[in-house]
Amino acid sequence: MEKDKKFYWKLFSSTFSLSAFTFGGGFVIIPLMRKKFVEELNWIDEQEMLDLTAIAQSSPGAIAVNASILIGYRLDGFRGALITVLGTVLPPLIILSVISLFYTAFRDSLIVGYVLRGMQAGVAAVITDVVLTMTLDILKEHRLQPVIILIAAFIAAAILNVNVILIILICGVIGALNVLLTKRSKGGVQHDAA
Amino acid sequence: MMLLKLFWSFFQIGLFSIGGGYAAMPIIQHQVVEINGWLSMIEFGDVVTISQMTPGPIAINSATFVGTRIAGLPGAIMATIGCVTPSIIIVLTLAYIYYKYRNLSVMQGVLTGLRPAVVAMIASAGLSIIVLAFWNSNPISFASTDWISVVLFAASLLILHKFKADPVWVMSGAGLIGCLAYMVL
Numbered sequence: 001m002e003k004d005k006k007f008y009w010k011l012f013s014s015t016f017s018l019s020a021f022t023f024g025g026g027f028v029i030i031p032l033m034r035k036k037f038v039e040e041l042n043w044i045d046e047q048e049m050l051d052l053t054a055i056a057q058s059s060p061g062a063i064a065v066n067a068s069i070l071i072g073y074r075l076d077g078f079r080g081a082l083i084t085v086l087g088t089v090l091p092p093l094i095i096l097s098v099i100s101l102f103y104t105a106f107r108d109s110l111i112v113g114y115v116l117r118g119m120q121a122g123v124a125a126v127i128t129d130v131v132l133t134m135t136l137d138i139l140k141e142h143r144l145q146p147v148i149i150l151i152a153a154f155i156a157a158a159i160l161n162v163n164v165i166l167i168i169l170i171c172g173v174i175g176a177l178n179v180l181l182t183k184r185s186k187g188g189v190q191h192d193a194a
Numbered sequence: 195m196m197l198l199k200l201f202w203s204f205f206q207i208g209l210f211s212i213g214g215g216y217a218a219m220p221i222i223q224h225q226v227v228e229i230n231g232w233l234s235m236i237e238f239g240d241v242v243t244i245s246q247m248t249p250g251p252i253a254i255n256s257a258t259f260v261g262t263r264i265a266g267l268p269g270a271i272m273a274t275i276g277c278v279t280p281s282i283i284i285v286l287t288l289a290y291i292y293y294k295y296r297n298l299s300v301m302q303g304v305l306t307g308l309r310p311a312v313v314a315m316i317a318s319a320g321l322s323i324i325v326l327a328f329w330n331s332n333p334i335s336f337a338s339t340d341w342i343s344v345v346l347f348a349a350s351l352l353i354l355h356k357f358k359a360d361p362v363w364v365m366s367g368a369g370l371i372g373c374l375a376y377m378v379l
Contacts, residue, residue: 060284061284092255093274117330126361132355149307153310154314168308179302179303
């Protein structure tokens with residue numbers, strides 16, 4: 001693939017337009033990126049796109065940002081990653097800058113206030129729906145530990161006001177220990193048998 | 195100094211919001227409302243709502259909104275850079291490791307432990323948004339309940355869960371119907 005000005009412009013404009021039309025953030029951008037870079041431009045193959053998606057999902061930060069970093073890096077190393085990250089953050093940066101400048105007028109308008117209050121109920125419903133779906137997925141596993149982590153973490157965050165970062169770190173360590181201890185106990189069983 | 199503070203706060207938000215999207219919400223709330231007092235809970239609720247109406251990840255939207263209000267355009271840019279820096283470092287490192295050891299079991303273990311915790315974080319943040327929608331920072335009581343909001347919430351949830359409707363349309367609909375209801379009643 002030739003890396004001329006046209007390539008860089010295409011890389012930037014693709015991520016810019018994808019980011020500008022992905023409302024609400026989250027996973028929505030992944031199928032759009034697949035369509036653009038796999039089907040339309042043929043720059044990345046299907047299997048690799050799946051790998052990149054998995055990495056983007058399991059890393060901290062916004063999925064749209066993570067996925068664009070990976071695509072840029074895959075196509076043109078660190079420079080490519082900088083170009084795609086710029087393309088991804090510019091649309092929200094521009095739009096929110098404008099809104100925050102007019103925020104006071106925006107907020108003090110009675111009509112806007114009513115719409116925002118109505119939408120807030122809608123947003124609360126969307127978040128509740130996401131939580132319900134994710135909780136049901138965890139219950140379907142029929143394993144006790146994730147349910148205990150879920151309830152304990154909820155109590156810690158919502159009622160005891162424990163620092164959320166601390167909760168995340170502790171749960172990550174529990175997950176890692178789980179794997180390490182399972183491995184060791186398997187080793188132990190073999191030892192006993194011998 | 196303020197710019198550095200913005201950078202550091204949003205660096206932490208970028209670093210610890212695992213799972214993307216709604217998972218970032220409680221961490222942003224913690225940094226922006228509770229630790230630094232840059233926004234009130236009502237303003238934070240507005241940022242969440244505006245984020246849903248506009249394109250882009252909620253963390254970047256909040257970074258721009260808070261940054262602009264605290265230190266103008268340089269603030270917005272600094273907060274946004276802070277927000278994506280951990281992603282750049284970690285994602286690229288992880289990509290390297292991933293291609294080398296694809297089935298790293300400890301990595302999978304960590305992610306397995308994190309998943310229910312992330313759901314709990316989202317639930318906790320969702321709860322504070324529900325309280326805000328129903329009682330609008332009034333003390334919680336039967337008399338102060340915003341019944342329009344409760345009805346909108348229940349109807350939206352039903353439509354979302356039963357018909358798998360597009361969240362953007364549900365939120366816009368709730369905004370429009372809510373606006374009419376508040377004007378008439």
